Amino acid sequence: MTTVTVENINYKEEIRRKTSKPLMWMGIVSIIMFFGGLTSAVIVSQGGGSFLSIEMPFSFTISTFVIILSSLAFHVGLISINKGSYTIAKISVLITLLLGCLFVVTQYMGWVALYESGVYATGNQSTQESSFIYLLTALHVVHLIGGLVSLIVVLVKTMKQKYSLDNSLGMQVSITYWHFLGGLWIFLFFFLRYTIA
Amino acid sequence: MSTHHHHAKDFLFTYIFSTDHKMISKQFLVTGFLMGFLGLIMSTLFRLQLGWPGESFEMIEMLMGSWQEGGVMSPDKYLALVTMHGTIMVFFLLTAGLSGTFSNLLIPLQIGARDMASGFLNMLSYWFFFISCMLMLASLFVEGGAASAGWTIYPPLSALPEAIPGSGAGMTLWLVSMSIFIVSSLLGSLNYIVTIFNLRTKGMSMTRLPLTIWAFLLTAILGVLSFPVLLAAALLLVFDRSFGTSFYLSDIYIGGQVLDHTGGSPILFEHLFWFLGHPEVYIVLLPALGITSEIISTMSRKPIFGYRAMIGSMMAIAFLSFIVWGHHMFLTGMNPFLGSVFTFTTLLIAIPSAVKVFNYLTTLWKGNIVFTPATMFSVGLVSTFISGGVTGLILGNSALDINVHDTYFVVGHFHIVMGLSAIFGMFAGVYHWFPKLFGRMMNNKLGNIHFWITIVCAYGVFFPMHFLGFAGVPRRYYTNSEFPMFNEMIDINVFISICAIIALVGQLVFFFNFVYSAFRGPRAPQNPWKGNTLEWTAPVEHFHGNWYGEIPAVYRWPYDYSKVNAAGEYVYGEDYIPQTTPLGDDEKDGGEH
Amino acid sequence: MMTIIVAVAVILVIIAGSQLLKIAELRAQSKGELIYEVSEKEAKFQGILMLVFFISFMAFFAWQMCSWYGLRLPVSASVHGVDTDWLTGLTYIIITPTFILTNGILFFFCYKYSYSSTRKATFFSHSNKLEAAWTTAPALVLTVLILYGLSSWNAIMTPIPDETDHITIELTGQQFTWTARYAGEDKKLGRSHVTLIEGVNATGVDADDENAKDDKIVKGEFHLPIGMPVQFVFRSLDVLHSAYFPHFRSQMNCVPGITTQFNFIPTITTEEMRKITNNEKFNYVLLCNKICGAAHYNMQMDIVVESQEDYDKWLAEQKTFVE
Ligand code: HEM
Ligand SMILES: [Cu+2]
Numbered sequence A: 001m002t003t004v005t006v007e008n009i010n011y012k013e014e015i016r017r018k019t020s021k022p023l024m025w026m027g028i029v030s031i032i033m034f035f036g037g038l039t040s041a042v043i044v045s046q047g048g049g050s051f052l053s054i055e056m057p058f059s060f061t062i063s064t065f066v067i068i069l070s071s072l073a074f075h076v077g078l079i080s081i082n083k084g085s086y087t088i089a090k091i092s093v094l095i096t097l098l099l100g101c102l103f104v105v106t107q108y109m110g111w112v113a114l115y116e117s118g119v120y121a122t123g124n125q126s127t128q129e130s131s132f133i134y135l136l137t138a139l140h141v142v143h144l145i146g147g148l149v150s151l152i153v154v155l156v157k158t159m160k161q162k163y164s165l166d167n168s169l170g171m172q173v174s175i176t177y178w179h180f181l182g183g184l185w186i187f188l189f190f191f192l193r194y195t196i197a
Numbered sequence B: 001m002s003t004h005h006h007h008a009k010d011f012l013f014t015y016i017f018s019t020d021h022k023m024i025s026k027q028f029l030v031t032g033f034l035m036g037f038l039g040l041i042m043s044t045l046f047r048l049q050l051g052w053p054g055e056s057f058e059m060i061e062m063l064m065g066s067w068q069e070g071g072v073m074s075p076d077k078y079l080a081l082v083t084m085h086g087t088i089m090v091f092f093l094l095t096a097g098l099s100g101t102f103s104n105l106l107i108p109l110q111i112g113a114r115d116m117a118s119g120f121l122n123m124l125s126y127w128f129f130f131i132s133c134m135l136m137l138a139s140l141f142v143e144g145g146a147a148s149a150g151w152t153i154y155p156p157l158s159a160l161p162e163a164i165p166g167s168g169a170g171m172t173l174w175l176v177s178m179s180i181f182i183v184s185s186l187l188g189s190l191n192y193i194v195t196i197f198n199l200r201t202k203g204m205s206m207t208r209l210p211l212t213i214w215a216f217l218l219t220a221i222l223g224v225l226s227f228p229v230l231l232a233a234a235l236l237l238v239f240d241r242s243f244g245t246s247f248y249l250s251d252i253y254i255g256g257q258v259l260d261h262t263g264g265s266p267i268l269f270e271h272l273f274w275f276l277g278h279p280e281v282y283i284v285l286l287p288a289l290g291i292t293s294e295i296i297s298t299m300s301r302k303p304i305f306g307y308r309a310m311i312g313s314m315m316a317i318a319f320l321s322f323i324v325w326g327h328h329m330f331l332t333g334m335n336p337f338l339g340s341v342f343t344f345t346t347l348l349i350a351i352p353s354a355v356k357v358f359n360y361l362t363t364l365w366k367g368n369i370v371f372t373p374a375t376m377f378s379v380g381l382v383s384t385f386i387s388g389g390v391t392g393l394i395l396g397n398s399a400l401d402i403n404v405h406d407t408y409f410v411v412g413h414f415h416i417v418m419g420l421s422a423i424f425g426m427f428a429g430v431y432h433w434f435p436k437l438f439g440r441m442m443n444n445k446l447g448n449i450h451f452w453i454t455i456v457c458a459y460g461v462f463f464p465m466h467f468l469g470f471a472g473v474p475r476r477y478y479t480n481s482e483f484p485m486f487n488e489m490i491d492i493n494v495f496i497s498i499c500a501i502i503a504l505v506g507q508l509v510f511f512f513n514f515v516y517s518a519f520r521g522p523r524a525p526q527n528p529w530k531g532n533t534l535e536w537t538a539p540v541e542h543f544h545g546n547w548y549g550e551i552p553a554v555y556r557w558p559y560d561y562s563k564v565n566a567a568g569e570y571v572y573g574e575d576y577i578p579q580t581t582p583l584g585d586d587e588k589d590g591g592e593h
Numbered sequence C: 001m002m003t004i005i006v007a008v009a010v011i012l013v014i015i016a017g018s019q020l021l022k023i024a025e026l027r028a029q030s031k032g033e034l035i036y037e038v039s040e041k042e043a044k045f046q047g048i049l050m051l052v053f054f055i056s057f058m059a060f061f062a063w064q065m066c067s068w069y070g071l072r073l074p075v076s077a078s079v080h081g082v083d084t085d086w087l088t089g090l091t092y093i094i095i096t097p098t099f100i101l102t103n104g105i106l107f108f109f110c111y112k113y114s115y116s117s118t119r120k121a122t123f124f125s126h127s128n129k130l131e132a133a134w135t136t137a138p139a140l141v142l143t144v145l146i147l148y149g150l151s152s153w154n155a156i157m158t159p160i161p162d163e164t165d166h167i168t169i170e171l172t173g174q175q176f177t178w179t180a181r182y183a184g185e186d187k188k189l190g191r192s193h194v195t196l197i198e199g200v201n202a203t204g205v206d207a208d209d210e211n212a213k214d215d216k217i218v219k220g221e222f223h224l225p226i227g228m229p230v231q232f233v234f235r236s237l238d239v240l241h242s243a244y245f246p247h248f249r250s251q252m253n254c255v256p257g258i259t260t261q262f263n264f265i266p267t268i269t270t271e272e273m274r275k276i277t278n279n280e281k282f283n284y285v286l287l288c289n290k291i292c293g294a295a296h297y298n299m300q301m302d303i304v305v306e307s308q309e310d311y312d313k314w315l316a317e318q319k320t321f322v323e
């Protein structure tokens, strides 16, 4: 056939360029609604009155600082890609990843501390509050693991120098998600502090 | 050998793991219809029990096998069937089947895009849906039977296998299946929204979008905002069931012992569930309304009346649907003031709904209505939307709801306004866009027969249910024979059941027409209904990318039907002006003269 | 054997159907027509069917009213029920004509404007006046319904104040029975909790509570005095139930872990109602109206409404909790 066929128009790339970020944003909206549902559940449950207050473990505070630092590091990575300095970019992404893992560790330490202070997630000694504190933090970590996977991909691509000033979409999407996770944690941290703990 | 291999791979990626929106649309359609058909058979089975309680039926024995030795349905299996019927109809047929089919087919084609924002996520969306269908069906065969707590799965009934056998493995599968379904639905919705906002062709402003697209957009937004909350609700239930938490359970004495759970509240579940559950009925309904708006305008050869009012009312409905969920909970002991607020917001929805109905009527007025089966089903939708909608004024009014809540009055109401309307919209869409889906035409005569059987039987099934409601007959009752006060209801029940059986048979006409036409129907021309929208400018054959060469640009709104100039002649000689026709010098856009 | 015959028949029908469709298509082709194009004649015919359908639909509606409307619940046997029935009636007066009229217009238009090759459709795309009119009209009607509705709702849901003379009854739902507990002389229900359930104490009444000592527990049937406000308190021991008193236009969910409440004033004795309904065997009944398990369809308790003296006599015969 002599007509222009669709195959020789590379529309897939264009679609990807136009939609990757909006897709991420919509994904974020649905995650917000998910946590919105759960946090409203906490509030509705407390309408009943009686709830014991739980001491927030100190390592959750550390988590907060860790995740803020990691977001900053990631941002430095993006800026250096735009400036073309790959070495700094590689190091920053690596640091982000390590801090991300450290975050998971501090969360785990937090759970251990909770458990040892007699706050149980399940069973007949658990209360709604004690279950919620584990559940909300754990679900955040589940979402964070998705973020870690994307970080690994970004790291590999940075190593291979796949990104450049006008080709860093993947990294930008990943960064959006990562900042969101940070924001979500900070929200959860204060939410739990003022409702349950 | 190598070509053979190539073929196999081609086949795999064209028909199975396709990322093309048109193929995915067909996958959703076929899967959705198959699920719907199963749901329909289930309803016929339990209608047999309701019409002729305690009698033995070969059909029941044949279909349910060792489940119901002797062909008499048992109470717990009755509840299992009702639950599966409701779940399948609402979620699998009318959420995934309806939105999945038409959002996928029409969004790229009508806005002028080559595909969805992410073909890959789109494919995942279908396959998650498929897996969730399989799990839901598998739950029929596990020990204890399928979930039996009603499609609303209120705990503690759904949480305790001691309370009903279906709350064992069956309920576990239900929850897993629904969670996967929710992920599927979210992936779909993200895609629809982003596609509509970002991939419109040149000239396709938001106010030139066909109403179908507006409806799909609002539906997807409702989905993204409400389904995650159901996921949260389901998750907490999973924890209560399997890990010993007490989110929903408290102070329960069952099976001779007190359970460990304290402090939870089933009301919490109801709040979370209905925060999805109410928007869900509009997730089901809005696409159908969008589809019929488009069809009624095209087939009556007139612009849709009040395009902006139609969009406005859909927005109002979508917005209000988030603040009315409490009308399902008037009788849970909620604060009466809260009940008043929910009454107020609920009854407000009647206003945009009424506007839509009047706009439909005015669109038909002085039209030139071409009665294809699609037109007929669209008219059917307007009728059911009216007939079911008016009774909403009783149910939404908390003072009146006290007496009809959870009776057959409700069953009649929601089947007509949501079930029938959405199904009619879906059928209308299939008849109308069949040429786009399969490149062939369906048979009109069979389509008309299908329509008449369906609407007659549908009203025959659901209208009498209001009278059961007047007599106070509760829903989800295995039989009404245990109460002397319901003795006289048996006539009504027999009548309903007979209509239901005929309705089932009537659907076979459709399935025959569908399958026959998909393979042997007459080949479709590019624009069989003389429509204005962009999908009719795309070639009949399917390929990735939708248009050869450039995507056409758009210059006008989609409803320039029968537009005449000062001399009373059609502006361009035909009674339709495709969106791709540039505006003439003295022409105005958007239905202005 | 039967199965084989059915299978063969189905296959034959399918083959015959396919052939017929093919023939119809070829015939249309030979006449130079397209089979999927709707002819004027066909459109007219469907238009007439639309009208026929509407008329039959209305006839069906009328027929149902004649044969089944009589099966509705008898007059309300509670004070507030008369109000809600009235408001329900008012709503029907509004929605029935709306239902008939809009459906009528719909099908009439379908008939009147069915396709004709000689007519042009009218290009009429919007009219602010019309749209404003049919936004305001429902809004006005709704205002009336909402105002009436809310005032009765608030009246119904307000608990009976302590000063008012009344009786208090606790209803406990459990798979699949109801238990009623009368507050007794002191008009106070004793505490109760599921952990106290033991043997005959099937609803877990706290024997150490002073208020519980004179409470009276009854099963199977319970009595109400006519004209006396009854404050109900609802509990559930296991799953959700819903206490539905259709004849009193009352209903409230029973939720495990919390208590809910509802009150009404019975106005018609069982005897009188038997006369009204012309049914010797008539009995008021309490149903369960929230899916609660396999025997949900048979979870009931009879209610007897009688004069104050009869009620007092009946109550005196019931044993107190400690007995
Ligand atoms: C001819 C077709 C159908 C028949 C005969 C039918 C019949 C019924 C009946 C009799 C019930 C009430 C059972 C009971 O309360 O004991 C019921 C429940 C239900 N139906 Fe249908 N139905 C049909 C189609 C549909 C459709 C198209 C929908 C889609 C919305 C639907 C959704 C539901 C739902 C959500 C329930 C409630 C299930 C529950 O109580 O948990 N049905 N159906
Ligand atoms: Cu609702």
Ligand SMILES: [Cu+2]
Pocket: C173, C174, C175, C176, C240, C241, C242, C288, C289, C290, C291, C292, C296, C299
């Ligand atoms: Cu019950």
